[in-house]
Amino acid sequence: MPPAVPSPILRRRRLGNELRRLREAAELTGDQVIERIGWASASKLSRLENGRSRPDPEDVGLLLDLYGAGAALRDELLVITEEAGDMRAWRRSYPVMTQQQLGWTELEAGCAQIREYNPVLVPGLLQTEGYARLRIISANAAATESAGPSTGHDPETEVKARLARQSLLDRADGPEYTAVLEEAALGRRACPPDVLRDQLAHLCELAILPNVTLHLLLRDTRIGEFYLPPTAFSLYRFADAQDPETLAIEGGFIDVMSTEATTVNRYKVAFEWLCSAALSASDTLTWLFTATGRLTETATSSTAAPGPTAAPAQRRRQTGRLTER
Incomplete structure (x- = not known):
């Protein structure tokens, strides 16, 4: 199952918003922060505040020291920093991803x-x-x-x-x-009848x-x-x-x-x-169930062998699972 925690991308956004808020509260410009910490590039701070780069805990710690963040907020943001950088572990939660x-x-x-x-x-x-x-x-x-x-x-x-x-x-x-x-x-323009029938049945479930x-x-x-x-x-x-x-x-x-x-x-x-x-919601389920039944009946009547009982038996097999649920 996917994790219940937010993705690293969302953690980066949250961290970036907090870092920008703390900088503004400290009445510091981006250039002043870069100068005081001694970073070579001004874009480093910009990427952090905009959630565009994987944050380094040491860099975040330096910023929190400069901004005078309280102990509780500091601990919270450092946890978020760890989550924001752990893309590999998060991706492993999905068996296939593109x-x-x-x-x-x-x-x-x-x-x-x-x-x-x-x-x-x-x-x-x-x-x-x-x-x-x-x-x-x-x-x-x-x-x-x-x-x-x-x-x-x-x-x-x-x-x-x-x-x-x-x-x-x-x-x-x-x-x-x-x-x-x-x-x-949900009409036949979307896909062939058999695919549409399965899709409607899935929506019912x-x-x-x-x-x-x-x-x-x-x-x-x-x-x-x-x-x-x-x-x-x-x-x-x-x-x-x-x-x-x-x-x-x-x-x-x-x-x-x-x-x-x-x-x-x-x-x-x-x-x-x-x-x-x-x-x-209840009327929608009724509509979906009825539409599924119509497609099932159409498919059954076109494929069942001739005989007075063949089609009804097939219909019961197709729709019984949804009826029970």
Whole structure:
């Protein structure tokens, strides 16, 4: 299982924010800090404060001495420094990981709450193996067509890495997860009927987890005063209240992340509007279960041998597990 602690990237952000706050409280400029400590490069402090480099405990200790940090705060920040530098141990918690999936994994680790909306896709944390494979292969094909850079991994490795991320939803201390799914994202345009059937069945299973809430937004549902979400987005709130809430906008070929409070709050309001317009969690589960049953019946009637009892028997085998659960 992935660790319950935040990723090293988040620890670096937290450390950088604290170091900047302490420097400003001490009324010191970056140049003054560099001069007093005797560092050769001014960029060293900038990288630390912006969370762009792995912090050295000795360097952090020098800064804390200069800023006159109290004993309790000093101990706390030195622990965070150790966590911020331990990328290798953190990565070992995932059996397979790729650079393409790593950015999302770093955001998801240590989350107390994740909220997601996507107008055309099932979010990555909810995808089945077959659905994920189609998404990755089609994205790679588009990159190849445009002569874009390769991810450096074959599709199967990317699929395994994406599935490895999903284990956080099954953790006892997993985050509270809420997603708004568009009806259009669950249509036959997305994937072949057999893949779609498995994806719908998987969503049924996830929807009954205590920490997972799914809402379905029907195709013709009006949102507020005809509000239209401009893009897919995800909102992350972390277990450590000192880690800033983060917005991630997934654009397919480029992703944007922000911790700017005004921007994050706007998307929080938009997500509330989406949840209010969408079906309730219980009605969503009913819709998903019915849609799964329809696809199962279609597949059964097209493959079962002729006979008056063949199709009903096959239907019971396909849907019985979900009914029991």
